Amino acid sequence: AQRVTQPEKLLSVFKGAPVELKCNYSYSGSPELFWYVQYSRQRLQLLLRHISRESIKGFTADLNKGETSFHLKKPFAQEEDSAMYYCAYKGNTGKLIFGQGTTLQVKP
Amino acid sequence: EPEVTQTPSHQVTQMGQEVILRCVPISNHLYFYWYRQILGQKVEFLVSFYNNEISEKSEIFDDQFSVERPDGSNFTLKIRSTKLEDSAMYFCASSEERYGYTFGSGTRLTVV
Numbered sequence: 001a002q003r004v005t006q007p008e009k010l011l012s013v014f015k016g017a018p019v020e021l022k023c024n025y026s027y028s029g030s031p032e033l034f035w036y037v038q039y040s041r042q043r044l045q046l047l048l049r050h051i052s053r054e055s056i057k058g059f060t061a062d063l064n065k066g067e068t069s070f071h072l073k074k075p076f077a078q079e080e081d082s083a084m085y086y087c088a089y090k091g092n093t094g095k096l097i098f099g100q101g102t103t104l105q106v107k108p
Numbered sequence: 109e110p111e112v113t114q115t116p117s118h119q120v121t122q123m124g125q126e127v128i129l130r131c132v133p134i135s136n137h138l139y140f141y142w143y144r145q146i147l148g149q150k151v152e153f154l155v156s157f158y159n160n161e162i163s164e165k166s167e168i169f170d171d172q173f174s175v176e177r178p179d180g181s182n183f184t185l186k187i188r189s190t191k192l193e194d195s196a197m198y199f200c201a202s203s204e205e206r207y208g209y210t211f212g213s214g215t216r217l218t219v220v
Contacts, residue, residue: 099150
């Protein structure tokens, strides 16, 4: 079954510390993976997708097919990064399968 | 930047009543979706819609649910005979092709 796992419900770090939000997936076929961010009471916003290999707001994510992971990283967390982060997998049919989400809390 | 608009932002309804959640997708997008998020749980796929018909639906999307694109701009989700467990945040999304969703800000449905 297609599944996305985000093992941490809450990740709390101090400002300036490195951040890694974990995401593992199980799939059949060619995966397309995304990270979405949801700031307090706002809409889900696309942060990254593995195809574009870009860096947004200092975040990067590398698809590791051997470990079936797509962890989100940022070297120096900022307070404005505090939000809910969702990893999502898109299969051949186009629907997104979301992980449970990780709340990132960046303390001053 | 174009947005997906959802109305209302919050709807309270009595159990057994019908509700219609409305969405205005981005105008040149061709694929439309509904997702829901029960409080404290993950975002779940409900249905996708393309070329004026449902292209895929989840097991959640039973006969109680229906979608429609009545006038070429709106995309609606109707829930008949609402149950307490239908209380959730409902997100509409659209995409130009099969990549790059844009989500709306959601409608919080509370069934009492």
